[in-house]
Amino acid sequence: MADEIGAVVAAAVAEVESDRTRLMDVIQAVQRRVGHIPQEAIRRVAEALGIHKVEVEDMVSFYAYLDREPKGRFRIRLARTPVSLMNGAAAVAKAFETATGARLGTTSPDGAFTLEWTADLGMADQEPSALINGTVVTALTPGDAPAIVAALRESHLSGARPILPDQQGIALPRAKVASNLVQSGPVVFRQSARGAGLRAALTASPDEVGQAVTKARLRGRGGAGFPTGLKWKLCRQSIGDEHYVVCNADEGEPGTFKDRVLLTEIADAVFEGMTIAGYALGARHGLLYLRGEYVYLFRTLQDVLQRRHELGLLGRNICGHEGFDFDIRIQLGAGAYICGEESALIESLEGKRGAPRDRPPFPTERGYRHQPTAVDNVETFACVTRILEKGADWFKGFGTRESSGTKLLSVSGDCPHPGVYEVPFGITVNQLLDLVGSPDAAFVQVGGPSGQCVAPKDYGRRIAFEDLSTGGSIIVFGQQRDVLEVARLFTEFFVEESCGWCVPCRVGTTLMKNSLEKILGNRGTLGDVRQLEALAGTVTRMSRCGLGQTAANPILTTMRNFPQAWEARLQPEAFLPRVTLGEALAEATRVQGRAPVPEEEGA
Amino acid sequence: MSGKSFTFTVDDVVVEASAGQTILQACDAAGVYIPRLCYHPELEPAGHCRVCTCSVNGRFSSACTMPASPGMVVESDTPSLNADRRTIIEMLFAEGNHFCPACEKSGDCELQALGYRLGMEALPFANLWPHRDIDASHPDIVLERNRCVLCTRCVRASRLLDGKSVFGLEGRGVHLRLNVDAGCLGETALSAADKAAAVCPVGCILIKDHGYRTPYGRRRFDAEPIGADIEAKRAPRKG
Missing domain, CATH: 1.20.1440.230 (NADH-ubiquinone oxidoreductase 51kDa subunit, iron-sulphur binding domain)
Incomplete structure (x- = not known):
């Protein structure tokens, strides 16, 4: 075992050329090959990278999808969100308990299955969903559990340590993510030719490209709405050995899944926006931080990158433009919502725990590897591509003065057609509810848990940075919800x-x-x-x-x-203790084997 | 060392600062005390405790990390901020297992002293009563995690001043804990003379056989409240 671990660690460390900042990749390789991160692996990784064990443990212990203890061969992680529970996730969980023999939060006696709840998987439009090792299963019913578990058992019989069941040619029932682009719009999802935006950018100077983004009044689509042109300007002005372009594809806000759809439908436009940013900022390296839950997209995205290389849209002298070199690496996350925060994302990219940094300095000044870095959302990069294709004035023609362009909304919950809608900024909640077929919603969560719970009296408000700001999560709740x-x-x-x-x-x-x-x-x-x-x-x-x-x-x-x-929940008393006297005494009652005399109960 | 000097105001007091100083450093030098817990003058700031949070030009920022800049308007000693600071101290009392009357550090503890200074009375929150390990494996040092406030002073001191990286963090959220670079403290390179063993603000890292050398009643914060040493620098000018 120790020899095997040693070989796995040595190979993983060699793969990243002993680069300490790639600790995440090394650890993920161990998790994939060994099934968890044993103490022996931590010791060897520390030794090989020349760091302290305590630093490796600091990182490994932070991420939900890295295990320090052995778990079942198959990790079944069921999404536990308001939407999944509304759609019957509790019954699905029970069915999985029965089928696997593992209670929630534990591993089955045969060591085959670990069953647990997890946070939103980015599948709010097709809940209940689960992540089984690297495979996403969606739209589950209790009836699906036995077939899925049987298929998993069968794949195990083939012997190898399975990580992605599909790698072994076993098709899992329900292992399908519907794209669910319900309403495509005129900007982000417009039909366009691969490379058109990039070629247009290369006819202008890097400064002019930045100016076009500024003139289009593009604001960050992650929800904060920081002007992208200004961010790029600050980054470009900062002095560094390198400049970096980072795409934040860690969409973890419960109820958001529009980046999933973007990366499924038009990954080219996203990578192209990153390349355009590379040109505007004088950066040679781009990184896309992909949330661990979207590991199933990893290979497809690598293929898109490969194709762009073959077409001369990435690599050296891009599109024949002498001296413009740009490449993109995909970094996979490991289950931490906080890594969607840009400075935490950078820490994670550097192979550390995803703890945010204090600002200033801002990433535009000191970001990835302490160099000037522009971190932008997936959708923002897609917008950049469109701006360069069609011009700033065209882009500004959509939306409001403060919020130009269109917005992708991930709509889920009590609505007949959940999915992604591309709408112009400025749409009212009322208009949106009519569009998605839920005019009678009792309340709407705009912007996910970190956003606002909007009541019907405010349905006249507009979805825009100047009013109701959202990174894209819209969860609709019907009258029956609490x-x-x-x-x-x-x-x-x-x-x-x-x-x-x-x-x-x-x-x-x-x-x-x-x-x-x-x-x-x-x-x-x-x-x-x-x-x-x-x-x-x-x-x-x-x-x-x-x-x-x-x-x-x-x-x-x-x-x-x-x-x-x-x-409606308040009690009339001035004060009530958190537990009753009976509850407080329950343990003593059990130990002593006798109940308190009734007079004492009443207090 | 100092670049150009400039001024800014803290609660209407004009404070002089030089380029590169944080708000907290400039205020300390000027004799204006901003309550703080995780900050230590010899260590790079980490922004854990947020006790030093001030309103800086109308936005909340931690004074230990925010660089001072010319004309900045800082509010610190306001009823609202002091109430927030008291709540943070109360959170720490609820999070760990702190029994002041039975603690060797009582009277010399910065958490306790901040509680007094900020007017903490009864704890308004139910205690979380976590299970925390005690590590007494080291011949000279005891690690009493029940009292750890996760300020990372020891982590930073061990890494940057001692060059040993004996300490680190482990886990996340409310499960965060102080970790050591071995199975137990006794197996690490920590020495009682290390800076890491001397910077703990509470009774978590203790040197053995020293507990009661200074009796209760004659300790640092028995005589005067925390921050009085800093405020003393400004007092003469008042008169």
Whole structure:
């Protein structure tokens, strides 16, 4: 075993030329080949890269998809989100428990299956979904579990240590991700020829390309809406040995899946936007950080890169342009929502835990490998390609003054046609709900858990950076849904995904969850709500990065927009303890084998 | 060392700073105390505790990481910020297992001293009561993780000042814990003379056989509140 681990580590370290910043690739290779990251591998990786064991453990222990203990040959990770639960994920989970013999959160006695919940997989339009090793299965029903488990058992009989079942030619039932582009629009999804935007860019100077993006008033599509042209200008002005272009394909906001659709349908336009950025910024290297859940796209994307190389759209002297060299590497993530935050993403790219950095300095000044770096969203790069194809004025012709162009919205939940819709910025929530066929929605989550819970009184508001800003997640909830139950699930999500670096987010998210559970357990009073509101304010103000600063939004926006839902949960007493006296004494009662005398119970 | 000097204001006090200084460094030199926990003057700032968060030109930033710049308007000593700081200290008390009356560090503990300075009374949150390991394997040093506040002072000191990287972080979120570069502390290269063994703000890293050399009542924060040494630099000018 130790010899095998040694060989795996040696090969993985050689593959990355002993580059410490590629620790993620080395560790993922160990996980793939060994099935987990044993202590022996950590020791050898540290030795081979010339770093301390404690540094390797720091990184490995951070990511949800890296295991330090042996797990089942097949990891079945079921998405646990409001939408998956609405669509019956609990029953699917039960069916998998029965079929595998593993209870949720454990490994089956035969060591074949580990069954667990996971966060949103980027499949909100086809829930319930699951990630089985690297394969995504979607639109599950309880009836699918036995067939899937049988197929997995069969693939195991072939002997090898399976990572992606499809590598062994075993087709899993339901192993299909529907693209679900429901409404294509005139900008991002317009028909266009591969290379047209890039060739147009190369007829202009790098400065002029940057100016075109500025003139188009393009803003970052990840949700923050920072002007892309300004970001590029700041990056270009920064002095460094290298400049880097990074594409953030770590879309982890629950309810978002538009980057999945973009990378499935028009990956060429995304890579082309990165190449155009490389030209504008004088960068030679681009990196696309792909969320671990989308590993199933990895090979297809590599193929697209390969084709672009063959066509002279990547590599040396691109399109015959002397001296313009640009290449793109895909870095696979390993299950951490925080890595969608640009500075955490850079840390992860450098083979470290995905903890955000303090700013300043901003990535445009000191980013990847401490060099000037422009990090932009998948959709932003696709927009860049379109701007260069058709011109800034054409692009500005769509949307509003503050928010030019169109936006891809990932629509899910209680709606008849979930999927991606390309709509012009400025569309009202009402118009959108009519479009997706859910005019009677009780509430709409705009921008995912970190966004806002919007009530019908605000359905006249517009989706745009100047009003309701969203990276693309739109979750529709019907009349039968409980707004506070959704807030609870979202708060749990932030507890799971807090990186832990700073106190207000690390501790505050758990304290908020505990308080919310007390209130939802009908033991909350007005004092609890007031205290929760104050706590939520502290978490918002004092947290270090956007995750913590928005982690209280499920609580704060429902307090603001649905006060009646909170009031309905309150008890009239001035104070109620979190547990009853009986619950507090339960353990003692059990140990002593006798119940307290009735008088003591009543307190 | 100093480049051009300039001024900015903190709660209407004009503070002089030089290029490259953070808000906290400039304020310390000027005798304006901003409460802080994870910051240590000999270590690069890490921004963990957020206790030093101020309003900087209307935006919240940690004073330990934010470079001072000319004309900056900083608010620090406001009721709202001090309430937020107190809440953070309360969070730390709820997160770990802190029993001040039974702790060797009582009176010399920065967490406890901040609690007093910021007016913390009863803990408003239910304790999380985590299970934390104690590591007494080292002949001279004990690691009492129940009291760890994850400030990473020891991590930074060991890496940058001692050149040993004895400490590191492990896990994420509320499961984050202080890790050591071996099976236990006794197997690491840590020495009681290391900087990493001396920078702990709480009673987590303790030198053995030293616990009660200074009796209760005569310790650092028994005499005056935390931050008084910094404020003393400014006091003469007041009078």
